[in-house]
Amino acid sequence: MTAIVNYVLRTQDIIKYFYDPEKFQVLKNISLTVNRGEFLSLVGKSGCGKSTLMYVLSTMDTDYQGQLEIAGMQLTGKSQNELAQFRNRHIGFVFQFHYLLPEFTVLQNVMIPALKLGQFSNEEIEHRAIEKLSVLGMQEHAKKRTSKLSGGQQQRVAIARALINDPDIIMGDEPTGNLDSYNSGVVFDIFRELTSVYKQTIIAVTHDDEFAKKTDRVVVMSDGQIATS
Amino acid sequence: MNLNSYKLSFSIAWVHLVSKPKQTIIAMLGVTFGIGMFIALVSLMTGLNDFTEEITMTSSPDIHIYHDITETRLSILEQINPNGINRVHHQKPKDETLRLRNARQLLDLIRKDDRMQGVAPVLSSQVFYNYGPVQLNGLILGVEILEEDKLFDLKAKMKEGRLEDLLSYHEGIIMGSGLAKKLNVKKGDRVVITTPQGFTRTLKVVGIFQIGIGTVDNVRSYANISMVQTILQEEQSYITDINIKLKDRHLAKQVAHELQTKFSYKAEDWETANATFQTGVTIRNIITYAVSFTLLIVAGFGIYNILNMTIYNKMKDIAILKAMGFAGKDVRSIFMIQSLAIGLVGGLIGLLVGFTLSSLIARAPFDGGDVISLDHFPVNFDSTYYITGIIFGVVTTAVAGYMPSRKAAQVDPIEILRGQ
Numbered sequence: 001m002t003a004i005v006n007y008v009l010r011t012q013d014i015i016k017y018f019y020d021p022e023k024f025q026v027l028k029n030i031s032l033t034v035n036r037g038e039f040l041s042l043v044g045k046s047g048c049g050k051s052t053l054m055y056v057l058s059t060m061d062t063d064y065q066g067q068l069e070i071a072g073m074q075l076t077g078k079s080q081n082e083l084a085q086f087r088n089r090h091i092g093f094v095f096q097f098h099y100l101l102p103e104f105t106v107l108q109n110v111m112i113p114a115l116k117l118g119q120f121s122n123e124e125i126e127h128r129a130i131e132k133l134s135v136l137g138m139q140e141h142a143k144k145r146t147s148k149l150s151g152g153q154q155q156r157v158a159i160a161r162a163l164i165n166d167p168d169i170i171m172g173d174e175p176t177g178n179l180d181s182y183n184s185g186v187v188f189d190i191f192r193e194l195t196s197v198y199k200q201t202i203i204a205v206t207h208d209d210e211f212a213k214k215t216d217r218v219v220v221m222s223d224g225q226i227a228t229s
Numbered sequence: 230m231n232l233n234s235y236k237l238s239f240s241i242a243w244v245h246l247v248s249k250p251k252q253t254i255i256a257m258l259g260v261t262f263g264i265g266m267f268i269a270l271v272s273l274m275t276g277l278n279d280f281t282e283e284i285t286m287t288s289s290p291d292i293h294i295y296h297d298i299t300e301t302r303l304s305i306l307e308q309i310n311p312n313g314i315n316r317v318h319h320q321k322p323k324d325e326t327l328r329l330r331n332a333r334q335l336l337d338l339i340r341k342d343d344r345m346q347g348v349a350p351v352l353s354s355q356v357f358y359n360y361g362p363v364q365l366n367g368l369i370l371g372v373e374i375l376e377e378d379k380l381f382d383l384k385a386k387m388k389e390g391r392l393e394d395l396l397s398y399h400e401g402i403i404m405g406s407g408l409a410k411k412l413n414v415k416k417g418d419r420v421v422i423t424t425p426q427g428f429t430r431t432l433k434v435v436g437i438f439q440i441g442i443g444t445v446d447n448v449r450s451y452a453n454i455s456m457v458q459t460i461l462q463e464e465q466s467y468i469t470d471i472n473i474k475l476k477d478r479h480l481a482k483q484v485a486h487e488l489q490t491k492f493s494y495k496a497e498d499w500e501t502a503n504a505t506f507q508t509g510v511t512i513r514n515i516i517t518y519a520v521s522f523t524l525l526i527v528a529g530f531g532i533y534n535i536l537n538m539t540i541y542n543k544m545k546d547i548a549i550l551k552a553m554g555f556a557g558k559d560v561r562s563i564f565m566i567q568s569l570a571i572g573l574v575g576g577l578i579g580l581l582v583g584f585t586l587s588s589l590i591a592r593a594p595f596d597g598g599d600v601i602s603l604d605h606f607p608v609n610f611d612s613t614y615y616i617t618g619i620i621f622g623v624v625t626t627a628v629a630g631y632m633p634s635r636k637a638a639q640v641d642p643i644e645i646l647r648g649q
Contacts (some may be wrong), residue, residue, distance in 0.1 A: 055643050062551060081556040088554020095646055099549035101241075103248040112241075113553045118233035161553075173647065 001213075008168050008201045009034040014066035015055055016049075026052050027064065028224040037199040039191060041212040044221035051173060053221065055203045058171050059083045060093065062217070071168040088117050092162025092170040094204075096177040099148040099156035106133070106157050107142040114164045125164075132160040136190060152183030159190060170194070172204035176211055188214060238559055240639030241550075242566035244538065253571065256535045257526035265620045267521035268583020273590055273616045274517045278510045280607035284441045285503050289300060290349075290472035291481045293502065294488060296329055296494035298322045307631055329494060332468035340504050343482060344475055347379035351470040352457045358450075359421040359429075360412045367448040369422065371457025376517075380474040383438060383451075389416040390436025399453060401435035407447035409437050413539060413606070430460050441603075487643050517642035525621060528575075529629035532568055536633040540564060547637055557638035568630025569623065576622035580615050 003158050009032070014029040026049045034040055044050045055061040056068065059075055062083070068075045075083065092113075100109045110129040114120065120128065133139045136156040146154060155175070162170050175191075176184035188211055194200040195216070204215070205222050219229040242486065304317040329335060331348060337563045341350050352371035355640055357364040369478070370377075374395045384392055388406055395401045402420065404412075414420055414434050423429045439446055458467050473488075475481060481498035489496040500507055547560055591608035 051647055055647065058552070059642050060646075067305055081558070084551065084554050084556040086554075087552065093549075093552050095549075097545075100550075101546050112237070112550075115237045116234065116554055133611075141607070156485045157577075 005050065005063070006036055007033045008036045008038075008071055009057065009203070010069045011057070014053070014064055014068065016052060016056060016061075016064040018068065025055070026224050030066070030224075030226060032219065032226065032229070034201060034203060036168075036201055037195060038201055039195040039216040040201075040203045040219060041215040041217070042203060042205045042219050042221065043207065043209070043212045044227070048221045049224045050205050050221045054171060054173055054203065057203065058093070059087055075171065088113060089165060090168045092167040092229040094155070094158050094162050094170065094172040095176040096174040098151075098158040099147070100154055100157055100161070102145070102147050104146065105142065105203075106138065106144050108147055108151070109146055109157060110161045110164055113161060117165050119165075122127070127162060129160070132163050133157070135163075136160050152179055152186060155179060155183065155187055159187070163194070169201045169203065172206075174206055174208075175204055176206065176208055184211065234559055235562065238562040239566055242563045242570065245543070245563070246567055246570060249539070250540070252430060252535055254569045256532050257575035257578065258530035260525075260572055260622050260626060261579040263521070263524035263625075264576050264579025265582030265586060266524050266616045267618050267621070268580060268614060269590065270517050270521060271618075272583070272587040272608045272610065274513045275611065275614070276591075276607040276609040278513060279609055280603070281506060282510070285506050286478075286499065287386070287440055288442055288445045289499055290380055291475045291478050291489065291499050291503050292410035292473040292485045293497045294329070294335075294471040294473070294492070294494050295469060295497075296325070298325050298327065300495065310530040327469045328463075328467050329469065329471065331466075332464055332471070334473065335492060339473065339488070340473065344477070344480060345473055346476045347376060349373060349376035349380050349472045350454065350468045351377075351472055352454050352468050352477075353470055354457060354459070354461055355425055357423040358408065358412055359423060364423070365408070365411060367450065369402075369457060369460075370449060370451050371454035373454055374451060374453050377451065377472075379429050380472055381440075386438045386440050388439050390434075392436065394435040395451065397451060398431075398433065398435050399456060400432055402432040402450050402452045403436040403438055404434050404450040405446040405448065406437050406439040407443060408450060409434065411447070424460055426461070426463065428460060432456075438445040458644045461573075521541075521621075525625045528622075529625045532571055532626050532629040533633060536564060536568055536630055539567070539638075540633050540637045543637075544640060544645050545639045547640035551640065551642040560640070561634045561638035564634035565627070565630055568626050568634070572623045572626025572630075573619075576619045579622060580618060583615070583618065584610075 001169050011030055011032045013149040014027050015025065018024045018026050023221075030053060042050045042054060052061070056064050059068070059070075062080070066076070070086075073086065075086065078086070101112070104112070107126065107129055110132060111125050114125040114128065116120070130139055130142060133142055136159055138153065138156050138160060141149060141153065141157075146157060149157065183194060191202050191204070194212070195202055204211075206212055217229065220227045259269070263601060298321055300322070304315070304320050306315045306317055336348060336350055339345060349372060354369055356367055356369045358367050374383070374392050378392055390403065392403070395403055404414065404420075409415070412420060416434055416437060418434050419431050420434060421429055421431050433542060438451075455465070461467070461544050475484060478499070482500060485496040485498035550560060551557075587608050587610065593606055595606045
């Protein structure tokens, strides 16, 4: 059934309020469909709710009304544990900062989500991790501590980690926000390649117009609503 | 899947522990110190308790039956006029002998009870031991020496001579070591004793015993019961005390009560006779457990603090782990594993430290003086205290680790990931 539909993510009338300091509607009836293989950027002025929307889509924020469906699974109303398992299997994350675990090597960092999933043997996971690292040109740094890498390299390792479980969707929150223009270009090219070659779906929140312009689809948000998409 | 999850939590916990070795070692030292001191303290305290209990038991029977003539009794006036207002000033005990009537029958009756391990008749009397012009006050016990041995294991307490010598030599006496020293007598020497009634008799020392308590060794000697009857000029059935050893010592109170109501003689159990000793045991136990508990709680606070700090420093790691699909319980187990590892390893080292300390204490010379014969500290190496120690330690660290771990499990990843 799910194989027939060609969208990977769909929301219906997502509404969210902030209650602190006073009640404020941050998301107003957001309905969005993201197709498989689409490279989508989510832009808008700061405070427009784009990050908030992304965290709702990420399943980490469960305090909303409306419906969220990813990879053919209805996620609204699921328990935190089920959602954690779901994220592990179906979603990869790239943030503004790399958030690599500093005590572990590059290879171990990439392997952790796969070890958590436990679908493959350790040897296989290691093999896959090296494969992902080589896609990103990082295989020769596999045994290094993450703190020994440059910012751009760290971000590439974080992308490899997001890819390890072959997720249905990669979500990025300002993935180039902390990088210089050269490294931003590198990260964008990687995303581009992933979507065109590997048919990877990517949703990236960004305020970098250069970055957004080059994506397949730009969703502009304003005052908690989708202005253009 | 679950097993994998635990393996992963375990390896992350392990990396956290070894990446901050100083912090880990300090947390462990807290537990090590707590448990080490607990073991050392408990070993010494229970060693002392056991030792004093043992020597007290060797000098007092489980139940002692005697005629208590000082027991308060109703005056004649009160007997005749029970409802009136009576006043009898300074009533003295009746002029009764200390003898137990029908003692032989009593003995036979008591021996039939299968809760009894040994029953020994005793005839005790104050005597003077004459040492040249000096008269030493003391006690002579007329006993059936082999029965007495069953109760107090006298054979093991003999320093010179054998118990059987008393049987073969009717006019013999086995003397306490302290008394023998004061009188300057050795085995084979003769001593002259004088009864309160003024009779004297010369007896031959056939053996010397040492129980280990000054108050016994310095005054007591054993002789054949018939010999003492002769010295006191009493007949064959004259017995003043019956000593009983039970199969189960803890029944003493109950059995003593039964015997007292049955025979209407005073039957005193060992707990009542040694009430001060029991109080000492209780107080020592309270102190030991209070001190150890405090030490472990302090160690627990140490672990609590260190884990709290670790979790505070690892907020980002926790957030990303949760984003990547670690559930709250996985995160909790990472930190619980750390605190349990600290507790277990610290505790095991603590047991080792405790054992070493106890062994050192056991070798330390200690002079018990005249009161108790002791040349080093008595130390108990009972394994139950080691098991108690490690369980105590692990439970404390589990409790101390649970609160910070739960906090880590409840970290909201969004707050950290989007905050910057």
